Amino acid sequence: METPTLEHTPKMLQTLIGRFGILEERISKLSSPNYKPIEPPINLKDGAKFLGVSDAFMYKGVQSGNLPHYKKGGKLYFLKSELLEWVKSGRIKSNIQLSEDLDNTLNK
Numbered sequence: 001m002e003t004p005t006l007e008h009t010p011k012m013l014q015t016l017i018g019r020f021g022i023l024e025e026r027i028s029k030l031s032s033p034n035y036k037p038i039e040p041p042i043n044l045k046d047g048a049k050f051l052g053v054s055d056a057f058m059y060k061g062v063q064s065g066n067l068p069h070y071k072k073g074g075k076l077y078f079l080k081s082e083l084l085e086w087v088k089s090g091r092i093k094s095n096i097q098l099s100e101d102l103d104n105t106l107n108k
Helices: 006-030 044-051 055-064 080-088 095-106
Strands: 070-072 075-078
Touching: 044 055, 044 075, 044 080, 075 080
Parallel strands: none
Antiparallel strands: 070 075
């Protein structure tokens, strides 16, 4: 790279401004409320490890259609976020919460 001279300054400045514009655009996308980072899929063994269950449990969940999964090229894939949602969907309320729900229903 040759040493910049005063003659090169306008072109170099124009290049820098263009690059800053690209950076601003990328940063604004990252800070957007609609931005969702791409979540990499995990394989069955990693899914089982993440949930703390056996591989057999994962296979049964897939076979029964209860466990969210993807199949491509004969392989099973999972998203951690979907596995967490699946776990959350099986939440059982505590006795205190059931009592509060009953009180709220009766007081309506």
